[in-house]
Amino acid sequence: xxxxxxxxxxxxxxxxxxxxxxxxxxxxxxxxxxxxxxxxxxxxxxxxxxxxxxxxxxxxxxxxxxxxxxxxxxxxxxxxxxxxxxxxxxxxxxxxxxxxxxxxxxxxxxxxxxxxxxxxxxxxxxxxxxxxxxxxxxxxxxxxxxxxxxxxxxxxxxxxxxxxxxxxxxxxxxxxxxxxxxxxxxxxxxxxxxxxxxxxxxxxxxxxxxxxxxxxxxxxxxxxxxxxxxxxxxxxxxxxxxxxxxxxxxxxxxxxxxxxxxxxxxxxxxxxxxxxxxxxxxxxxxxxxxxxxxxxxxxxxxxxxxxxxxxxxxxxxxx
Amino acid sequence: xxxxxxxxxxxxxxxxxxxxxxxxxxxxxxxxxxxxxxxxxxxxxxxxxxxxxxxxxxxxxxxxxxxxxxxxxxxxxxxxxxxxxxxxxxxxxxxxxxxxxxxxxxxxxxxxxxxxxxxxxxxxxxxxxxxxxxxxxxxxxxxxxxxxxxxxxxxxxxxxxxxxxxxxxxxxxxxxxxxxxxxxxxxxxxxxxxxxxxxxxxxxxxxxxxxxxxxxxxxxxxxxxxxxxxxxxxxxxxxxxxxxxxxxxxxxxxxxxxxxxxxxxxxxxxxxxxxxxxxxxxxxxxxxxxxxxxxxxxxxxxxxxxxxxxxxxxxxxxxxxxxxxxxxxxxxxxxxxxxxxxxxxxxxxxxxxxxxxxxxxxxxxxxxxxxxxxxxxxxxxxxxxxxxxxxxxxxxxxxxxxxxxxxxxxxxxxxxxxxxxxxxxxxxxxxxxxxxxxxxxxxxxxxxxxxxxxxxxxxxxxxxxxxxxxxxxxxxxxxxxxxxxxxxxxxxxxxxxxxxxxxxxxxxxxxxxxxxxxxxxxxxxxxxxxxxxxxxxxxxxxxxxxxxxx
Numbered sequence: 001x002x003x004x005x006x007x008x009x010x011x012x013x014x015x016x017x018x019x020x021x022x023x024x025x026x027x028x029x030x031x032x033x034x035x036x037x038x039x040x041x042x043x044x045x046x047x048x049x050x051x052x053x054x055x056x057x058x059x060x061x062x063x064x065x066x067x068x069x070x071x072x073x074x075x076x077x078x079x080x081x082x083x084x085x086x087x088x089x090x091x092x093x094x095x096x097x098x099x100x101x102x103x104x105x106x107x108x109x110x111x112x113x114x115x116x117x118x119x120x121x122x123x124x125x126x127x128x129x130x131x132x133x134x135x136x137x138x139x140x141x142x143x144x145x146x147x148x149x150x151x152x153x154x155x156x157x158x159x160x161x162x163x164x165x166x167x168x169x170x171x172x173x174x175x176x177x178x179x180x181x182x183x184x185x186x187x188x189x190x191x192x193x194x195x196x197x198x199x200x201x202x203x204x205x206x207x208x209x210x211x212x213x214x215x216x217x218x219x220x221x222x223x224x225x226x227x228x229x230x231x232x233x234x235x236x237x238x239x240x241x242x243x244x245x246x247x248x249x250x251x252x253x254x255x256x257x258x259x260x261x262x263x264x265x266x267x268x269x270x271x272x273x274x275x276x277x278x279x280x281x282x283x284x285x286x287x288x289x290x291x292x293x294x295x296x297x298x299x300x301x302x303x304x305x306x307x308x309x310x311x312x313x314x315x316x317x318x319x
Numbered sequence: 320x321x322x323x324x325x326x327x328x329x330x331x332x333x334x335x336x337x338x339x340x341x342x343x344x345x346x347x348x349x350x351x352x353x354x355x356x357x358x359x360x361x362x363x364x365x366x367x368x369x370x371x372x373x374x375x376x377x378x379x380x381x382x383x384x385x386x387x388x389x390x391x392x393x394x395x396x397x398x399x400x401x402x403x404x405x406x407x408x409x410x411x412x413x414x415x416x417x418x419x420x421x422x423x424x425x426x427x428x429x430x431x432x433x434x435x436x437x438x439x440x441x442x443x444x445x446x447x448x449x450x451x452x453x454x455x456x457x458x459x460x461x462x463x464x465x466x467x468x469x470x471x472x473x474x475x476x477x478x479x480x481x482x483x484x485x486x487x488x489x490x491x492x493x494x495x496x497x498x499x500x501x502x503x504x505x506x507x508x509x510x511x512x513x514x515x516x517x518x519x520x521x522x523x524x525x526x527x528x529x530x531x532x533x534x535x536x537x538x539x540x541x542x543x544x545x546x547x548x549x550x551x552x553x554x555x556x557x558x559x560x561x562x563x564x565x566x567x568x569x570x571x572x573x574x575x576x577x578x579x580x581x582x583x584x585x586x587x588x589x590x591x592x593x594x595x596x597x598x599x600x601x602x603x604x605x606x607x608x609x610x611x612x613x614x615x616x617x618x619x620x621x622x623x624x625x626x627x628x629x630x631x632x633x634x635x636x637x638x639x640x641x642x643x644x645x646x647x648x649x650x651x652x653x654x655x656x657x658x659x660x661x662x663x664x665x666x667x668x669x670x671x672x673x674x675x676x677x678x679x680x681x682x683x684x685x686x687x688x689x690x691x692x693x694x695x696x697x698x699x700x701x702x703x704x705x706x707x708x709x710x711x712x713x714x715x716x717x718x719x720x721x722x723x724x725x726x727x728x729x730x731x732x733x734x735x736x737x738x739x740x741x742x743x744x745x746x747x748x749x750x751x752x753x754x755x756x757x758x759x760x761x762x763x764x765x766x767x768x769x770x771x772x773x774x775x776x777x778x779x780x781x782x783x784x785x786x787x788x789x790x791x792x793x794x795x796x797x798x799x800x801x802x803x804x805x806x807x808x809x810x811x812x813x814x815x816x817x818x819x820x821x822x823x824x825x826x827x828x829x830x831x832x833x834x835x836x837x838x839x840x841x842x843x844x845x846x847x848x849x850x851x852x853x854x855x856x857x858x859x860x861x862x863x864x865x866x867x868x869x
Contacts, residue, residue: 005701009768012695016688023659023684027677030662034598035669043664044854047604047657055656056649063645066695071638073697078634093474127470128564130629130704134770137701141630143565144469145558148631161779165704165772167463169474170390173775 004073005137011069015062077138080151084119085112088199088282091122091129091142094171096162099279101286103195103202108177110162112154113187119151121247121285125278130166133179141166147247154181203287206280210272224269225262231292236263250285334737334834349434350837355420356735357441358411361448363804365407368455370800372400377759377793380786385777393776394461395477401464406486407448409720410578413585414531415440415496417727418524420735422500424828425518427509427846429838432502440495447489454481463774465575468556468567472548479549483542490539493581497531500524509827511846518826518850519608523588526612530577530584530619538574541567568630572623580619582716583683584612586723587654590676593730594658596824597673598665601851604657611650618647628699637696644694651687655680666857670822671745675726678753682718686711689764707767710760718756725752725803732807733817737834740810744802752799758792823860825851 034042087110090097098106112118122131124144131150132139140150154160164175182190196202207213215224230245238261243249252259254276257269276284335352345353376396379387388396419437423430431437454460460482462471471479504525508517545567547553554560556567595602602608624632624640658680667673689711692698702708733739762785771782778786820829831840848855 005697008695008697009692009701012692012698016691019688020684023655024681026659027662027680030659030665031667031669031677034662034665034667036599036666040666041857042599042666042853044601045603045660045664046601047607047660051660052604052607052653052657056653059652060645060649063648063691066691067642067645070641070695070697070699073695074628074637074641074700075634077697077700127474128467128630132704132770132772134701134705139629139700139703143558143631145564146631161770163770163772163775167394167465167467167470167774169461169470170394172394173385173390173772173777176779 002135002137004076008066008069008073012066015066019059077151080119080149081117084117084151086119086121086286087112088279088286089120089122089131089142090125090278090282091131091164091175092125093127093169094164094175096131096164096175096177097279099199099282100191100195101199102191103197103199104191105196108162109180110177111180111182111187111190113184114154114157114181116184117151117153119149121147121149121282123147123251123278123281127168128166129164129168129175132163132165133160134163135160136179139165147251149247154179157181157183198290199283199286200290201287203283203285203290206276206283207287210276212284215269223266225265227288227291229292231289233292235260237261238263238265238267247285247289250288251281254281254284332832333836334832335837336737336834338837347438349430349438351419351423351431351434351437352735352835352837352839354437354441355416358415358419358444361441361445362408362411362416365403365448366800369400369403369408370797372396372403374793374797376400377790379776380778381790383778383780383783383786390776391461394463394774395459397774398461398463399455399459402460402482402486403451405464405578405582405716406489407444407451409582409716410489410493411444411496412582412720412724413589413727414500414524414527414581415444415492417589417724417731418500418527418585419496421731421828422503422521422524423507424831424835424839425521425826426504426507427512427827427840427844428503428507429840431499432507433499436495437499440492440499443488443492443495447485447487447492450481450485450488454478454485457481465571466542466545466567467571468545468548468562468564469558472545473557473559480546483546487539487542490535493531494535497528497535500528501532504528509844509846512827513846515605516846516848516850517609518588519591519602519605519612520585520588522609523584523591523612526616527581527584529613529616530581534574534577534581534620537570538578541570541574544570565627565630565632568627569624572626573620576623576626577616577619579712579715580615582720583723584615586679586720586727587612589723589727589730590658590679592824592826593672593676593726594661595851595853596730596822597668597670597676598662599668599853599857600661600665601849601853602657603660603663604653605850607653608657611653614650615647618643618650622647625694625699628696629703641694641696645691648687648690648694655684655687669746671740671742671749672726672730672822674746674749675722675729675752678749678756679719679722679726681753682714682722682756686714686718689714701770702767704773705767706763706771706773709773710763710767713760713763718760722752725749728803728807730822731828732810733821734828734833734835736807736811736814737817738810738814739817739821740803740806740814744806748799748802748806751795751802755792755795755797755799759789759796760792762786762788762792823856825853825856 086101088099096108098110122142124142129142130139131142136152138150138152140148158181160179162177162179215222216227218226218228220226233245234242235245236242243260255273257271258267261267335350379393458478460477460479462475462479504521544555548555548557554562556562556564591602622640622644624636625644628637693711729745766782766785771778817833819833827844
């Protein structure tokens with residue numbers, strides 16, 4: 001990641017360095033060469049359309065190269081690879097709460113293995129924050145009321161800065177932490193210490209406690225749609241639209257069930273807004289995802305799962 | 320055609336400054352020149368308040384630990400620095416002072432189209448300013464000048480409503496000024512002053528006015544929505560109330576990006592006048608420079624979401640806004656090339672206004688080129704909300720807009736005050752500003768790329784060296800800004816009387832006396848020459864030794 005961004009940055013430095021040099025040397029040369037001399041009048045020049053076109057079209061061409069290059073880098077940075085390790089991030093004034101799919105919870109610290117793609121599924125409990133790891137050239141705003149997604153792949157073990165870069169109030173500059181990148185063996189050792197069990201398992205417990213299972217029955221006989229295998233699939237809605245069942249859709253369906261009702265079902269589900277915390281929501285989302293094994297990345301074997309012909313990744317929402 | 324300059328001057332000619340005396344003659348004036356001076360005094364006051372906040376910010380950042388002020392105080396300082404500098408200094412700066420003073424004169428009119436509305440603009444500005452001062456003195460506001468929701472509507476414990484309403488009111492001042500300019504430029508041009516003979520300063524102000532009229536209502540209504548959500552808990556932006564926080568950002572930047580062009584376009588207009596005068600040349604590619612102002616105003620409205628590449632907008636929206644951002648870069652580049660080409664085969668003088676114009680060229684070029692970095696999606700993800708952005712927009716808004724403003728103040732000061740300022744001091748100040756500016760803001764580009772986030776009250780120690788450099792630069796810069804204020808004030812009492820046209824410059828404003836009479840011209844001018852007819856002016860000077868209109 002860092003390499004891609006830096007290469008474009010260096011290209012930009014060269015291009016703008018050349019432009020600066022061109023303009024500055026022209027200004028300095030003209031200013032010296034044509035300084036006022038008594039009896040030497042300025043020569044009036046109207047302008048030149050060929051010149052105007054030249055210095056409009058050439059910069060435009062250069063700009064388009066920069067644009068395309070920047071777009072490619074951005075697109076890569078916004079599209080998490082399929083078999084990424086997943087970490088749920090909940091930001092609040094003024095700390096980062098991180099929860100591994102395997103169940104480990106951390107505050108202001110994130111331990112990750114080297115050379116593994118890590119996907120962050122992030123939301124905020126209060127205001128907008130932003131998850132910024134300068135060394136990974138990675139940044140994504142963390143917005144209340146929805147999930148945003150980012151990913152990175154650390155290539156060198158070490159400890160890296162984590163900054164909040166969206167101003168969030170008094171302790172904004174203290175909302176910092178570390179990303180600790182470990183060798184796989186070390187990481188396994190770290191992971192084996194004191195996990196309360198996978199996130200999806202706590203999600204399953206919450207699912208049962210809240211009585212979700214009464215309607216969302218696995219045998220599709222309930223008054224709500226079955227959740228088996230839905231994650232990452234297109235869902236036909238009652239109003240005729242089709243949406244992809246991604247993290248944001250599951251989240252929205254829990255908090256605001258009436259907004260996107262599945263075709264063939266009645267809008268009878270009550271809202272759980274205010275009844276579940278962000279952490280519980282994450283667990284529920286992880287549980288629903290675990291019902292679609294092909295898309296579930298929490299288990300270590302997910303890389304071997306059958307390739308899925310899911311819909312295209314769109315925006316920050318990946319299938 | 321007989322003009323004012325051809326008449327023998329009495330010892331003290333009646334002019335707009337000495338025609339009436341007394342506070343009332345100023346507070347109830349409808350003379351655009353007096354209103355310009357009222358604005359000059361008011362915005363200078365706010366400039367020094369904003370500058371004071373900036374110095375406190377830089378002092379706090381001298382050390383990595385938060386030690387000079389409290390975190391909350393620091394947050395208020397950068398918020399109010401931004402609000403004061405943008406809404407109470409930069410937006411009104413060139414249009415309300417130099418534009419107010421010069422637009423009627425440059426088109427050959429007696430006053431603006433609506434003199435009383437012009438006075439009303441100033442009163443609205445003052446009411447807004449008093450509201451802002453009251454807000455600052457009774458606790459201030461800590462949302463950042465950007466008012467991002469839901470922080471501003473549900474979490475901040477400071478005077479968000481008061482600050483929002485102050486800016487709301489100041490917006491009307493800006494709209495009315497823009498309206499006045501558009502009508503004046505359309506309807507009040509002197510006989511013979513065709514669109515293609517207008518000074519490019521007028522074209523720049525025309526483009527600016529369009530943005531003021533079309534953009535400002537959007538920020539006004541957005542701030543009303545913020546107030547409504549904060550005071551009445553209407554769910555508009557706060558997701559807990561069913562709102563959308565990104566909607567706020569779209570609305571906010573729909574104005575606030577074009578607002579950058581409200582600040583920079585007039586400055587471009589000033590610099591164009593200065594470069595033409597001190598190169599003794601017609602501007603290279605007049606039509607292209609004029610139309611590029613309009614192009615910037617139009618494209619400027621289509622790039623707002625480039626402030627939101629990491630905010631959570633879709634990848635495809637980001638692609639479109641990145642592409643359009645490069646489109647708006649082209650007319651800016653065209654301007655720089657045309658100014659440079661104007662110098663070619665000129666007869667270049669190095670008077671203080673020209674030094675500011677050179678400074679503008681350098682700083683604006685760097686500011687513009689670093690904009691290319693920020694429009695590049697992949698790079699923006701890294702540098703967004705870091706000091707790279709801070710450095711970039713200060714190069715545009717301080718390096719560009721303020722250099723132009725100071726250059727213009729020097730260029731037209733003899734006309735405004737009727738006095739000459741000390742040239743040596745003025746050149747020195749231009750140099751100090753240029754050096755101080757670069758020392759302050761260049762290190763911030765590096766800081767940003769290294770990852771220092773903006774709005775940080777304390778920071779990791781590895782960033783200290785660059786921050787110390789920046790703070791050192793800020794003190795130099797402060798000297799550079801104080802100097803002109805001192806010698807301008809000095810010149811009002813002790814300066815030599817200015818001739819009507821000290822630079823032998825083109826433009827109708829130079830064809831009347833310094834300072835001008837209340838209605839600008841003794842006789843309505845009739846324009847028979849093209850803009851920037853420096854060849855004719857110089858040919859006459861060589862023959863007669865005195866500048867005379869044809």
